[in-house]
Amino acid sequence: MSKSNGQRDPLYMTVLIYAVLIIVTVVTVYPIIRVIGISLRPGDMLHTTSLRLIPENATLDSYRQLFTEQPFLRWLMNSTLVSFTVTVLGVSLASTAGYAFSRYRFIGREFGMIALITTQMFPVTMLLLPLFLMLLHLKIYDTFLGLVIAYSATALPFCIWQMKGYYDTIPVSLEEAARIDGCTQWQTFYLVVLPLAAPALVITALFSFMAAWSEYLVAAVLINDNSLYTLPIGLKQFQSAFDTQWGLYSAGAVVVSIPVMILFLLLSRWLVSGLTLGSVKG
Amino acid sequence: MTLAEIRDNFERNRIAYFYILPAFLIMGFVVLYPFFYNIVISLSNMNLTHFRDWKFVGLRQYMAVLSEPKFYEVFLKTVLWTVINVFFHVTIGVALALLLNRPLRGRAIFRTLLILPWAVPQYITALTWRGMFNYRYGAINLWLAKFKPVLDPIIDGLNRFLQPVLGLTLAHPPYEWLSTPTGAFAAALITNIWLGFPFMMVVALGGLQSIPKELYEAARVDGASRWMQLRKITLPLLKPVMIPAISLGVIWTFNNFNVIWLVSDGGKPADKTHILVSYVYREVFNYYRYGYAAALSMIIFLILLVFGINFIKRTRATEAVY
Numbered sequence A: 001m002s003k004s005n006g007q008r009d010p011l012y013m014t015v016l017i018y019a020v021l022i023i024v025t026v027v028t029v030y031p032i033i034r035v036i037g038i039s040l041r042p043g044d045m046l047h048t049t050s051l052r053l054i055p056e057n058a059t060l061d062s063y064r065q066l067f068t069e070q071p072f073l074r075w076l077m078n079s080t081l082v083s084f085t086v087t088v089l090g091v092s093l094a095s096t097a098g099y100a101f102s103r104y105r106f107i108g109r110e111f112g113m114i115a116l117i118t119t120q121m122f123p124v125t126m127l128l129l130p131l132f133l134m135l136l137h138l139k140i141y142d143t144f145l146g147l148v149i150a151y152s153a154t155a156l157p158f159c160i161w162q163m164k165g166y167y168d169t170i171p172v173s174l175e176e177a178a179r180i181d182g183c184t185q186w187q188t189f190y191l192v193v194l195p196l197a198a199p200a201l202v203i204t205a206l207f208s209f210m211a212a213w214s215e216y217l218v219a220a221v222l223i224n225d226n227s228l229y230t231l232p233i234g235l236k237q238f239q240s241a242f243d244t245q246w247g248l249y250s251a252g253a254v255v256v257s258i259p260v261m262i263l264f265l266l267l268s269r270w271l272v273s274g275l276t277l278g279s280v281k282g
Numbered sequence B: 001m002t003l004a005e006i007r008d009n010f011e012r013n014r015i016a017y018f019y020i021l022p023a024f025l026i027m028g029f030v031v032l033y034p035f036f037y038n039i040v041i042s043l044s045n046m047n048l049t050h051f052r053d054w055k056f057v058g059l060r061q062y063m064a065v066l067s068e069p070k071f072y073e074v075f076l077k078t079v080l081w082t083v084i085n086v087f088f089h090v091t092i093g094v095a096l097a098l099l100l101n102r103p104l105r106g107r108a109i110f111r112t113l114l115i116l117p118w119a120v121p122q123y124i125t126a127l128t129w130r131g132m133f134n135y136r137y138g139a140i141n142l143w144l145a146k147f148k149p150v151l152d153p154i155i156d157g158l159n160r161f162l163q164p165v166l167g168l169t170l171a172h173p174p175y176e177w178l179s180t181p182t183g184a185f186a187a188a189l190i191t192n193i194w195l196g197f198p199f200m201m202v203v204a205l206g207g208l209q210s211i212p213k214e215l216y217e218a219a220r221v222d223g224a225s226r227w228m229q230l231r232k233i234t235l236p237l238l239k240p241v242m243i244p245a246i247s248l249g250v251i252w253t254f255n256n257f258n259v260i261w262l263v264s265d266g267g268k269p270a271d272k273t274h275i276l277v278s279y280v281y282r283e284v285f286n287y288y289r290y291g292y293a294a295a296l297s298m299i300i301f302l303i304l305l306v307f308g309i310n311f312i313k314r315t316r317a318t319e320a321v322y
Helices: A011-039 A061-068 A072-103 A109-119 A124-137 A144-168 A173-180 A185-196 A198-213 A217-222 A231-240 A246-280 B003-012 B014-042 B060-066 B069-100 B107-119 B122-132 B139-146 B148-166 B181-209 B213-221 B226-254 B257-263 B276-285 B290-321
Strands: none
Touching (some): A011 A246, A011 B069, A011 B107, A011 B122, A061 A072, A061 A246, A072 A109, A072 A144, A072 A198, A072 A246, A072 B014, A109 A144, A109 B290, A124 A144, A124 A217, A124 B014, A124 B290, A144 B014, A173 A185, A185 A198, A217 A231, A217 B257, A231 A246, A231 B122, B003 B014, B060 B290, B069 B107, B069 B181, B069 B226, B069 B276, B107 B181, B122 B257, B139 B148, B181 B257, B213 B226, B226 B290, B276 B290
């Protein structure tokens, strides 16, 4: 892994490679640093043409306002509630469905797998109108229930494929041994296979969580009541007014992004193997 | 398959159906039923005035979509959007993966920092970049102004060639990013390229690490240059890994509502900055032309299906290999 092909680069090559990597990395990271910088600006400096990374008289005032003068805490709690519910649903449903697709050659298996990929081709906007009308009919429009169901369904196809791909790499002989020792089918799955699939479960959890935590469009359509706003709709509010509240928006963006970025980076090692095994090898 | 075999298969695999049932119930509710409902709406005249008393009008809505010049304009723009984005995602992603797959000090740090755009929630990326494209206070124009003494001669030089050949003239910065159609489209493109290349980089890195080292050793013994090794070993072996990722990337980009909608604040200026999905959204939730929008959605889906059948074939082909 450490060396691609065992050859050493000549010095000028190494310098060139570093130069390219550093420039690309600076451009990549810049927008993130910039938002953090804006979130630290004092109120009278929000409209400025300064490019300083850390503003003069840096202050945490925007953060204070965000938590005390805005309903941000409410949005944060709403988003957390929705995202955790979706994660639990996503992990439990994808881990079982993925197992069935990996181990059982049942009638309709092929069809089911293809149906899952096909759903990836549906434009979200196509399902939104019927879904909106349906939820109105069932009187669960403008509730978290509707939102949770919608999010779980959009995250599931990818998660199921990803779980199936991982189960495929676990030798069947382990399950056969467990069955001989007297485990039922369910016990074999629950006690033997599931613990071995922990890395894939982590990725599935991350995907489900991010799908709900970062989703704007469905929430914008299905949620109307102020007190049910999730973070994306809330933060968009800071920008939709005639005068954008840059300090509040940036502080909110930082609070929302930092936890998922940390989570993402901690898990990125598994992400690589999960993706290449799950979605690519099929 | 005989009836007895079907029953036998069902008996043996009964538990499999229990495993998939909950997932498919939810998907049926949110995806399958709305899909068929959408077909029904697309054959009706449902809109704000005919919300409850709608009736079937056959394929009239489809004809309406296909006879509107605006549809072709937006479709062309969507294709352009998809091709440019995926092209840059793949070239940047693969190039970075090749650089990172060498014995370099600090590789892990570069890799970590370069994945960051993927980790940021998409709507935050879009709203943040929208701020950076602000004409007066946005970072982009401020930086361009800083480099103006360097950039202006370059642009003049380019124009000397571009103008006679293509009849194009490049403007000098600062640019009106969000208030002109070209500017807003370019802004959305830049934003989406930024957030999309890490996925391709990660997939390419995974692919590179699975190429057996012995191949390179053998090639070196045979005296193959690095360029030859890249062309004859690395790229061909990377292809089977990249093709499913690219297909997925095309579908995701084609359907990516967030970036174009949020960067252009709903298609501004004057509804000129749309791709098909944002165009549908505007028809539904701003103009309430339900039947029309449903027919348009079906057309988008069919376009992607034609593309996607190809994708499914390839995925199954790779499944067969492993």
